[in-house]
Amino acid sequence: MKCPYCGKEDSRVMDSRPTDDGSIRRRRQCDSCGKRFTTYEKVETVPLMVIKKDSKREPYDRKKLLAGIVRACYKRPISIDRMNEMVDEIETEIFNSGEKEIPTTRIGEVVMDKLKDLDAVAYVRFASVYREFKDVNTFMDELKKFLV
Structure with missing residues (x-):
């Protein structure tokens, strides 16, 4: 120096x-x-780009991830602190992957893995939006995973 x-x-x-x-x-x-x-x-970070389902790219936004988790956990016994911890865990996983671009499908799978361990109802809520269930049968198939 x-x-x-x-x-x-x-x-x-x-x-x-x-x-x-x-x-x-x-x-x-x-x-x-x-x-x-x-x-x-100051550590120089490369911005993470998210590839949406329609192939559009946008910068990663923590607020969007947290908002989706908050919606899934609505009226469930999960504190906002725990939700923030979960977002931290998800961010650590996706940022440590070393990728500069990450598809929303990958982020969604990581969120579902975390929610599955945390709360079954929040998991099913998130999965119903994320997987875009078309009918009751696909919804029931997802529920059967918990009934086994």
Whole structure:
């Protein structure tokens, strides 16, 4: 890191700590002049694009994911904190996949896996919208998975 005082390239990190905005604050000392200075580093993230069913692409939006889960969990004994935790888990899974574009079908499957473990009614609600059940028989087929 270039020293702002003498312009030399050699400096050492004396202290590092995360900041509230997600960046890293580093306290440095120049090896040449001995003066200290602070730098801030921010991790550069590649925006995740979501591929919709009609092949349109749009940026990933956490609010949309949370809204779908909140609708599925409506009047169920699930706290908003638990729903936010679930969104965090889903985001971790999809962001760690390393893909720059992800289809909504993949996100929907991850959500259904999480809801299946959390609450059967919320799972069926989400699945009925996500899978677009056309008739009662397809709905019953999904319910039979829980009755076994």
